[in-house]
Amino acid sequence: GNSVTQMEGPVTLSEEAFLTINCTYTATGYPSLFWYVQYPGEGLQLLLKATKADDKGSNKGFEATYRKETTSFHLEKGSVQVSDSAVYFCALSNFGNEKLTFGTGTRLTIIP
Amino acid sequence: SQTIHQWPATLVQPVGSPLSLECTVEGTSNPNLYWYRQAAGRGLQLLFYSVGIGQISSEVPQNLSASRPQDRQFILSSKKLLLSDSGFYLCAWSVPSATQETQYFGPGTRLLVL
Numbered sequence: 001g002n003s004v005t006q007m008e009g010p011v012t013l014s015e016e017a018f019l020t021i022n023c024t025y026t027a028t029g030y031p032s033l034f035w036y037v038q039y040p041g042e043g044l045q046l047l048l049k050a051t052k053a054d055d056k057g058s059n060k061g062f063e064a065t066y067r068k069e070t071t072s073f074h075l076e077k078g079s080v081q082v083s084d085s086a087v088y089f090c091a092l093s094n095f096g097n098e099k100l101t102f103g104t105g106t107r108l109t110i111i112p
Numbered sequence: 113s114q115t116i117h118q119w120p121a122t123l124v125q126p127v128g129s130p131l132s133l134e135c136t137v138e139g140t141s142n143p144n145l146y147w148y149r150q151a152a153g154r155g156l157q158l159l160f161y162s163v164g165i166g167q168i169s170s171e172v173p174q175n176l177s178a179s180r181p182q183d184r185q186f187i188l189s190s191k192k193l194l195l196s197d198s199g200f201y202l203c204a205w206s207v208p209s210a211t212q213e214t215q216y217f218g219p220g221t222r223l224l225v226l
Contacts, residue, residue, distance in 0.1 A: 034214065043118075043202050043217040044156075089156065093213060099146075099171075100215055104155035 002027045006090050006103035013080055013110055021075040021106050023064075023090035031092040033057075033066055033073040034100070038087045047075075047088070082110045114139035118203050118218040125225055131176075131190040133221050135203030138184065143205040145186040146215060147178055150200040162186060163208065198225045 007022040025031065032051045036044040048057030053068035064075045073090060090103040115138045125131060137143050147159040158171045160178035168178050175194050179187045186203060201221045206213035 036217075043220045044204075046214055046216065049214060099158060099161060102156045 002101040004103035010107040016079045019077040023073045031094045034091040036089040116218040122222045133188040135186040137205045146204040148202040
């Protein structure tokens with residue numbers, strides 16, 4: 001079956017530091033991959049996605065590249081801000097399947 | 113544009129009481145609809161999803177049920193709440209298509225069962 005594994009948090013960084021949150025997946029075929037972000041007290045928002053191998057999703061300075069050879073979709077940002085503090089979820093969906101499979105989430109805290 | 117609403121935003125209920133959480137979507141037709149639960153400090157658990165009126169699929173056996181009385185309305189219910197039902201409940205929608213779908217989430221309902 002499908003599964004998503006994220007690096008365990010919490011992750012605490014100083015403002016302007018470089019961010020990487022690791023995500024690897026197990027799936028049959030060619031899934032689409034997503035990163036969602038959940039700010040405190042809110043629902044989830046789609047941050048970025050990639051639908052095929054070597055695609056790069058990007059939004060708000062965040063990037064993630066679909067690596068089929070390593071079954072990974074790591075989230076990166078060159079310079080984080082305090083406002084990036086949130087929980088980040090990696091997820092996948094497979095062709096013809098209405099459901100998303102989520103990772104457990106990684107809590108990120110940025111300190112000034 | 114499409115919007116998704118959930119209410120109430122926060123709810124405190126005694127053990128054994130009934131529950132009804134509502135989710136509505138505007139600006140789209142025939143959406144797929146989903147209910148998730150997020151327990152404190154944990155990931156998302158898919159509870160139910162629906163591909164049409166009256167069509168409900170349950171992902172895990174539990175104390176909860178779901179109904180879809182209208183195309184853009186999804187209701188989560190319980191006859192008798194348990195302490196373990198506490199959590200953050202999220203509704204989501206997606207556009208059915210032949211390709212993988214992005215899901216869009218509502219603001220959530222925080223439920224505390226005492």
